[in-house]
Amino acid sequence: MGFWSEIVGQPVAVAMLDRAASYEPGAAAPAHAWLITGPAGSGRSNLAYRFAAALIARSEADRDRVYAQVQAHTHPDLGVLTTQAAIIKIDAAREIVTTAHYAPSEGRYRVIVIEDADRMPEHTSNVLLKAIEEPPERTIWVLCAPSEADLLPTIRSRTRALRLVTPGVDDVAQLLQSRDGVSPERAAQAARLAQSHVGMARRLASDDDALARRQDSIQAALGVRTLGDAMAVAASLAKIAQADADALMDRLDAREREEAMRGLGLAPGAAIPPRLRSQIKALEEEQERRRKRSLRDGLDRVLTDLSSLYRDVLMTALASADERELINLEFSRAITELAGRWTPEQTLQALDAVSNARERLMRQITPGLVMEALFARIVMIHNLVNDAR
Template sequence: MEYWAEIVGQPEAVQTLEAAASLDVVPAHAWLFTGPPGSGRSNLAFRFAAALIARGPDRDAVFEQVRARTHPDLGVLTTQKLLIDIKAAREIVTTAHYAPAEGRFRVIVIEDADRMPERTSNVLLKALEEPPERTVWILCAPSEADLLPTIRSRTRSLRLVTPGASEIARLLHERDGIDAAVAERAARLAQSHIGMARRLASDEDSMQRRERTIDIALGIETLGDAMRAAASLVKVAEADAAALTEEIDARERAEAMRNLGLAPGAAIPPQMRSQMRALEEDQKRRATRSLRDGIDRILTDLLSLFRDVVLTALDAGPELVNRERKAEINALAERWGAARSLTVVGAVETARERLGRGITPGLVLEALFATQSAADALPVEVAR
């Protein structure tokens, strides 16, 4: 099972997919991978895609092409927008009818399949009802409930679990050579989100931004503090998004210039400007999504903090996620008590739901922190 070694905490899923990808087996024509954020849905999907495409023991070589999304027998549908539009779905459905160029199967991966509105889903449904003989679809979503029942009924479902923090820490230590203590802390603070754990462990700026988020939240006592905190954390998320997208944007622009036959820094001829404008529009959409994703990560970090406060107030016992902040968490639990702590946890969950509906991130954070400041405004005996 060395091929699947980077898939953490999913032994049953790996066993199922290894059997399905065997050379003497005809796999289901459509799969639905579900699991919480960070469970490795996309990583597993691309591993499975390469295993299906490969004709023999060349899986690793095929996977390198699949991971780079350059294999001719791979199609990928994803989006930088909040929703996958119907035009993109129609285009990918058209390619589903192409015969494999090199491998055993043509595989189409739809990341964030939960971002398909009903009209878009219906385009996909027609393709799933009449699947080409040598095409396999792999859909990824947080849960089965995020897709239409008609889509779910035409796929084989594979549910992933949240990997343990210890398993992720071991992967970071053994594969990436990260110090064991750093890997443990990153895996714990990332709450078993594999990608975020790797980032926290390997990028000091990311860890510092998370620490600043917690500092800001712990410093809120008044409504004025709440409004300032919201503005500060939007800036933190913007910096985080910029760090993620700037390098990608520059690489994409350089590649586009090469493809157009232009030297770096050369003026773009009028007849080519529309192509560059299209690229810039895609990059702007990615920046918007990256900002929202950054705000959601902030909310996830805050949720871990306030849940720690609830557990402490209830004397519930499990190890804290933010155990480096134990003294501050103890003080907040004493000040708020369990009832107020639960109210703030509920406010964070409401904030995440509002963010998902497209409400302006700054307003989402202001409403959240206003609730937190209200908890501090109550007399201690009431808060308890």
């Protein structure tokens, strides 16, 4: 299935969606609403947009052309509801519900993708409920969320659920080799450090600076001993996260603009005709909103990496992991040393501290304060070890 080849480790899901988008005469119509769930990095959004393109395209041969427009969010039969904020606002939901009643202009179906369905508060979900209950004949909803429990039961009951799994490290590494031409060694390292998150693995494999920033974060965390260290590392990681976020946004913005221009039939750098300016302006506004949230996203990636560090320490302390099974294999000596100083209970406290920091970040608490509180807690754990001695 060449069209689905970039969807890694999800053969059951791909087969189901490919059948649902069948072009065979007399084939049953697909369900009017879908809910794709799975852990971060499992490919929820990528799969949703592939499915949208397959539904819109009028033939299998037309899928790739349609997907190029879907990916750039420029296809007239595609609606997208996402957010760069903590929640999806009710006005955005009302607007997308209105567009859901438009008949498809080019394709077989009109498809509405909601990338962040878990960020809909109850009043926003209720706006969507009636539209999903009574959709127009040729409109299909595709919702994405980490789990079914993140949505109201009334929404869940009206969708066809599709659960994704975390792809294997080997599967992600193979994709990086075949799709991006990454060497086997670098692909294996990137897939391991990204914990099978496809997008992050691709970035770590292709961007030396991103890989260096990740490793600097782990090294900094390993050096925390005193409260002074904690404050310095908190500030350092905030800078690393900002630099990482800025670099990612710059590359992502440039690629999205290029794809949007191509989807509109324009050469890179060409003047934008007046009739198309609104679409480019909408893209630019979306990118600006995303930049405002980029630091929190960058810090969340740092916290994910820290979780992997303390996971490695715990597994080493429990003697339940071969060194080759470590995520942060490059720091195996320091991990073994830390596992010898901390008890498993203290390492679990560190993991809890990181988890709490991620929750505080989601609650819009000032990022600098979140990081300072985290490393102050790590210092307390370190001091508990010294006091016990």
